[in-house]
Each structure stands twice: as structure tokens, then as C-alpha cells.
Amino acid sequence: MPEIRIEEGDITRLDVDAIVNAANSTLLGGGGVDGAIHRAAGPQLKAHCAGLGGCPTGEARITPGFNLPARYVIHTVGPVWRGGNDNEPDLLESCYRQSLGLAAEHDCRSVAFPAISCGVYGYPLEQAAAVAVSTVQHFLQSHEQPATVLLCCFGDAVASAYRQALEAG
Numbered sequence: 001m002p003e004i005r006i007e008e009g010d011i012t013r014l015d016v017d018a019i020v021n022a023a024n025s026t027l028l029g030g031g032g033v034d035g036a037i038h039r040a041a042g043p044q045l046k047a048h049c050a051g052l053g054g055c056p057t058g059e060a061r062i063t064p065g066f067n068l069p070a071r072y073v074i075h076t077v078g079p080v081w082r083g084g085n086d087n088e089p090d091l092l093e094s095c096y097r098q099s100l101g102l103a104a105e106h107d108c109r110s111v112a113f114p115a116i117s118c119g120v121y122g123y124p125l126e127q128a129a130a131v132a133v134s135t136v137q138h139f140l141q142s143h144e145q146p147a148t149v150l151l152c153c154f155g156d157a158v159a160s161a162y163r164q165a166l167e168a169g
């Protein structure tokens with residue numbers, strides 16, 4: 001049975017097949033979880049990303065994990081929150097769907113997501129958690145892989161938003 005789990009802590013430490021990065025459209029690194037992933041993966045990650053030509057909002061790209069425990073990093077670009085009338089929910093849903101699609105194509109049994117767009121990009125936590133949980137649940141119903149999806153939370157507020165969304169779903 002596929003499962004969704006809430007995992008608290010640093011995503012770069014997780015021993016999973018793929019971790020997802022909340023990147024920006026250059027894919028060349030930044031702050032937040034993006035910075036942490038690039039630091040932990042080592043400079044080869046940025047060199048590899050430089051060859052990808054960026055990534056539009058709502059899409060995803062896959063790279064090796066280099067020095068990370070994870071085999072792959074799936075880089076996705078979440079929407080910047082602009083009040084909710086700028087297609088933000090569809091773009092965020094697309095980030096989760098495309099990332100899961102790449103994970104499935106690469107035979108990843110386990111994938112960990114950070115709370116995409118919930119930091120610098122300002123997406124309200126409860127609304128983002130609802131999109132994340134429903135999109136992951138929907139994907140798992142129709143795919144064999146990944147079998148395990150970890151929703152990785154940095155802090156109690158994120159964890160409780162996910163718990164609420166899982167209970168509601």
C-alpha cells in the first residue's frame with residue numbers, strides 16, 4: 001500500500017530515492033531548502049544544473065543527488081504567492097504532479113518533498129498543505145511508484161498544517 005508520511009527535519013539528511021528541491025527558475029541555487037540542498041550535494045550539482053537551461057514555474061527537472069544520500073534531486077519551481085488569483089493553486093499542483101511523474105519514470109520507491117512555495121515564495125501554509133496532500137493522494141491512487149512519499153517539515157507549523165490536511169482528506 002502506498003503511504004504518505006510526515007517527516008520532521010532536514011530534507012538533505014533523508015535516505016530516500018529522491019528529494020524534491022523548491023528551486024527558482026534559474027535552477028542555479030538560492031536560499032532556503034534550495035541552498036541547503038546545493039550545499040549538501042556539493043558543487044557538481046550546480047555545474048549539472050547549469051546545463052539544464054532553467055525551468056519554468058510549475059515544471060520539474062531531475063538530476064543526480066551527487067553527495068546527498070538521495071540518488072536524485074527533482075527540482076521544481078513553485079509559484080510566488082500573489083494573492084491567489086494568479087493561477088497559484090494550479091501551478092503548485094503541477095509542481096507536485098510533475099515531480100511525482102519524474103520519480104515514477106526513474107523507478108523511485110521513496111520521495112521526499114519540502115513545503116514548496118511556503119517559505120520565501122509566501123504561499124499560505126494551510127492552502128499549500130491541502131494542495132500537496134490532495135495531489136499526492138490522487139497520484140498514488142493511479143501509480144505503483146513511488147510507494148512512499150514523505151512530506152518533510154521544517155518546523156511545527158508546517159507539520160500541523162500537513163496533519164490537518166491529511167485528516168481532512
Ligand code: AR6
Binds near residue numbers: 030154
Ligand atoms: N529541509 C526541509 N525543509 C526546509 C529546509 C530543509 N533543509 N530548509 C528550508 N525548508 P523555501 P520557496 C523549508 O523558501 O518558498 C530559494 O531561494 C522552509 O521552512 O526554501 O519555494 C529558491 O532558490 C519552507 O517551509 O522555498 C527560490 O528562489 C519550505 O522549505 C525560493 O527560495 C520552502 O521554503 C523558493 O521559495
